[in-house]
Amino acid sequence: MIVAAVLFAYAALLCTLAPRLLRGAGWAERAPRLGIVLWQVLCASALTAAVLAGLALTVPTVRVGSDLAQLLQACVMALTAQYASPGGAAAGAAGAVLALAVLGRLAWCTGAALVRIRSERREHRTVLDMVGRADPVRGVVVLDHDEPAAYCLPGRHRRTVITTGALDALDDDQLTAVLAHEHAHQAERHDAVLAWAQTLAVAFPRIPLFHDAEAEIDRLVEMRADDVAADRSGRLTTAAALLAVAGGRTPAVALAAGGSTAARRVRRLIEPHRPLSRLRVAAGSLTAALALAVPLLVVGGPAAAATQLNYCPDGTPAPQVTTMH
Template sequence: MIVAAALFTYAVLLCTLAPRLLRGADWTERAPRLGIVVWQVLGASALTAAVLAGLALTVPTVRVSADLAELLQACVMALTAQYASPGGAAAGAAGAVLALAVLGRVAWCAGATLLPIRGERREHRAVLDMVGRADPVRGVVVLDHDEPAAYCLPGRHRRTVITTGALHSLDEDQLAAVLAHEHAHQAERHDAVLAWAQTLSRAFPRIPLFRTAEMEIARLVEMRADDVAADRAGRLTTAAALLAVAGGHAPAVALAAGGSTAARRVRRLIEPHRPLSRARIAAGSLTAAVALAVPLLVIGGPAAAATQLNYCPDGTPAAQLTTMR
């Protein structure tokens, strides 16, 4: 019961305090890749803590044994002892409901999020194959449209799309920056990162951590792609390229170089570059690792202590224990 309470308290604190401390933090913009990792880890840690809290209520700690028969016997006896009382049965049932509800909700929302996206991307790829023309030199699909726009459709059959308006508006360096931006989305699987954030936000829309993480990750993946493009073509060139394609329209299921965050990203590229020090990056990475490990450490302590428990005293036959009960 204590372990379950500790895990549940940790999950609640993480879901309520983390968004207030991290939302819009300066260091995440200076190291967007680390910021993405931290937001993902916080969501995974809170989810893991909630599930483990339910399991801790459902399954009591049993003696760890190398003998499978003894381990199963200890499990049965521990379960019988817990569920013999109304309080133990109620706690176990509540834990099972919590764990199954969390896992079931996430699985359902993952399907509800991913399946429509896959369908829309498949349909849009079919349209591109009909109305676009391949540019094998640049590795893109060119659409005849006066509006400057560039975007990518990630996935197994990925496409990088650019309009003729963008080709006419961008010089070679700016075009290289835009293409590097889109290739970064594909290479670092930002579509999967966003889909996971959307799944958790959709599954638990009233929990601040998941709702804020979705918005922050959507912002940070664009900044991360901007940084890759800036390494390729320079920060000012990338900023000019973003301005040129900022007003371009792209499908909702695509990842575009422009978009509503373009203005803030352009200012970030124009301002003096202040990357995080290696020490702060290491500290942030260590913090993320600790946050992910906390639920496992909390439940791992009792599991380790279980090796010292003796549910079946030596020399006491199982039948005799059953009769005594």
């Protein structure tokens, strides 16, 4: 019971307090890739803690002997002891419902999101093949449209799309920056990162952590792509390129250089660049690693300790059942 309670408390703290501490954090804008990783890790850690809490209530931990028969006997006796009492049976049933509900909801929403995304991308590729024309020199699909816009359609059959309006509005250096931005989205699979965050927000809409993670990751992946483009073409050139394509309309299934966050990103590129120190990056990486490890350590500690003890030592007439609750 103690392990389950600790895991529940840990998951609750992550889901409620972590968004308040991280939402709009200034350091994340200085190291967007680290910010993306930390938000993803916190979401994964909260989910893992919730599932393991349910399993901890459902399946007791037993002391393990060296003999397989003794191990099986210990497992049967531990389960029998737990479910023999009304309280133990209720706790086990509640734990099973929690674990299955979380995993089932996540699997359903993930499957639905994958089907929807695949269908939308396929339909948009068909449209692009019909109305766009390939530019093999630049490696893009050009659409005849006066509105300046640039975006990438990710996936196995990826496309980088740019309008004739954008080609007219951008000089060569700015065009290079825009294309570098879109290629960064594709190379770092930002579509998968965003799809996972959006799936969690849809699956568990009332949990602040997942709601805020979707918004923050959406903002940070664009900043990360901006940084890649700035490394290639310079920060001011990238800022000018973003301004030129900021108002362009793009399909929801695509990743665009413009968008609603463009104004803040332009200001960020114009301001003096202040990357995080190596010490703070290391501290953030360590925090992410610890957050991911905590649920496993909470469960693994008692389980590891149990393996060091004989459940049915020689000469003992009957094994003694212990649980990790």
